[in-house]
Amino acid sequence: MAQFTHIFRMFSWCFFLSPALMFAQYEDLSEDMPFFQQKAQEYQNWLENKSLSEALQVDHVQFKTFKDTGKKDYTELELILVLRTHDLDSAVGKWNSLKKSFDSPADSLEAFLYRSFIHKMEINPAKGNIQIYIQDADRQYIPCFYIWIWWKNGRIVSQKQIQACKTKSFEVLIPAYRVSNVGRGQTAKVAQSQIKSPQRVFNLISSYIKSNLLQAPRYQDILNDRKPIIEDSLREGNHYTFIVANLGKEVLSDQTRSFWEKWVGINTIAMERLCFQFDYSPNPDGSFNLKCTIDGKYGSGIFKPRKSAYMNMDDDFDDFFELYKNKFRQALLKQLTMQP
Numbered sequence: 001m002a003q004f005t006h007i008f009r010m011f012s013w014c015f016f017l018s019p020a021l022m023f024a025q026y027e028d029l030s031e032d033m034p035f036f037q038q039k040a041q042e043y044q045n046w047l048e049n050k051s052l053s054e055a056l057q058v059d060h061v062q063f064k065t066f067k068d069t070g071k072k073d074y075t076e077l078e079l080i081l082v083l084r085t086h087d088l089d090s091a092v093g094k095w096n097s098l099k100k101s102f103d104s105p106a107d108s109l110e111a112f113l114y115r116s117f118i119h120k121m122e123i124n125p126a127k128g129n130i131q132i133y134i135q136d137a138d139r140q141y142i143p144c145f146y147i148w149i150w151w152k153n154g155r156i157v158s159q160k161q162i163q164a165c166k167t168k169s170f171e172v173l174i175p176a177y178r179v180s181n182v183g184r185g186q187t188a189k190v191a192q193s194q195i196k197s198p199q200r201v202f203n204l205i206s207s208y209i210k211s212n213l214l215q216a217p218r219y220q221d222i223l224n225d226r227k228p229i230i231e232d233s234l235r236e237g238n239h240y241t242f243i244v245a246n247l248g249k250e251v252l253s254d255q256t257r258s259f260w261e262k263w264v265g266i267n268t269i270a271m272e273r274l275c276f277q278f279d280y281s282p283n284p285d286g287s288f289n290l291k292c293t294i295d296g297k298y299g300s301g302i303f304k305p306r307k308s309a310y311m312n313m314d315d316d317f318d319d320f321f322e323l324y325k326n327k328f329r330q331a332l333l334k335q336l337t338m339q340p
Helices: 002-025 030-049 088-102 109-121 198-214 259-264 315-336
Strands: 056-065 072-083 128-133 146-152 155-161 167-174 178-180 187-189 229-236 239-247 271-282 288-299
Touching (some): 030 056, 030 072, 030 109, 056 128, 072 109, 088 109, 088 229, 088 271, 109 155, 198 271, 198 315, 288 315
Parallel strands (some): 072 128
Antiparallel strands (some): 056 072, 146 155, 167 288, 178 187
16 A cells, blocks of 8 residues: 555656646746856856866857747757857867867767756756857858757767868768688678778778878978878767878879979978868678768968968869869778778
C-alpha cells in the first residue's frame, strides 16, 4: 500500500509540473529584454575574466529572427558574438587558437560558451542559441563565416562554416581495401584495423604536403629566397585544417623571375598562401568520403608577407585556381588509393 501511495504521488507531481514545463518551453520573453541586455554585459565581463575577450566580444542579444520574413520568435533568445578582427584569415586563426588551447576530451569551447549563456540568461537550454560572426570594416557581417551553437536532443551541438569565402572545394570517395583469399580466388573486405582511419588519412595528406609543397624543387632554384611553412595546423576528430604560407608558383604557376631580378636580389613572384580544410566521413561498407576546401590568397613577393597583406585570389585568377583544384584532387586520389 505504501508503495502504491508513493507511485501515486509521483504521478501527481508529474501531472502538476507538466503544465509548468510546457509554459517554460513556450514562455513569451518579450518583456525581459532589459534583463537580457544587462546579462549580455555580464557575459562580456565573463569573457574578460576567462581570457577570451581578446578574441571574442558580445555584439548584441536579440530574439530569434526569421531572415526570410523578419518576424521574431519571442520565446527564443539569440546571443550574437563577433571575433575581434575584420580579416577572414585572422578570424580562422583566432578561433582555431581558442579551440586548441581550451578543448579537451571532457569539454569543448562551444559547450563552455553555451553553458554560461543559458546560466546568465536564466532560460531553458532549448530556447536559446549563440551565433559567432566576423564583421567587415563597415560592421557588416561577412556571410561566409559563421559558428552556431545550440541545444538539441538533450545536448549542446554546433555547426560552423569558416572557410567558404573565395574557396574551391571537391569531394572524393575512397573505397574500402579488398584482398584476395589465398587459394579461393575470392575477394573479401580487409579487417577493420586495415581500413584507413582519419588519423592515417591525415598523416598521408601531411606527408604529401611536405613532399610536394614545402619541398618542391623550385625552392632550391628560382624561389631559393623563400621557405614555405605550415601555420595554424589543427586536427580535431574527423576534421583537419592547416595553412601553407610563403608559397610561390603553386597556383599562379605562370609567373617568372627575370635575370635582372636575380641579379639585384629581388623577387616579384607573388607570395601565395593556401588554407586547406578536410572533412572525413566514414561509410558503413568501410569506404569513406573526404571533402576538401581550399582558400587561396596572394601577396607581394618583395616584402615578407603578413596575414593582413594577403588578398583573395579574385576572378582574375579563378582559372588558375580551378586548374590547381583539379590537379590537387587527382594527386590526392592517387595518394589515398595506394595500397597500405
